[in-house]
Amino acid sequence: MNNIITNDLNSYSSLDTQELLDIKNKINTLISNYKLIINNYDNLLNTINKNIYDKCNHNWIIDHYSINEHTEYTCSYCNLNK
Numbered sequence: 001m002n003n004i005i006t007n008d009l010n011s012y013s014s015l016d017t018q019e020l021l022d023i024k025n026k027i028n029t030l031i032s033n034y035k036l037i038i039n040n041y042d043n044l045l046n047t048i049n050k051n052i053y054d055k056c057n058h059n060w061i062i063d064h065y066s067i068n069e070h071t072e073y074t075c076s077y078c079n080l081n082k
């Protein structure tokens, strides 16, 4: 298999310890990279939401689906809460 990451779970049983460790390291690196990408997109979304919040001519309606004790409002245009 030569350290190639595959979704075929059966193929891993034939590998030796070093091959498995190498693949494990590769997967951990991939996971770290994906987490960084997700974090960047989360930051982007936060910035975009702040801009939308400032620019939208909100139409606040009571959010009946909220599980909080106090009344929550959701804008019918941008779907943000106040």
Ligand SMILES: [Zn+2]
Residues within 6 Å of the ligand: 056, 057, 058, 059, 075, 076, 077, 078, 079, 080
């Ligand atoms: Zn709005």
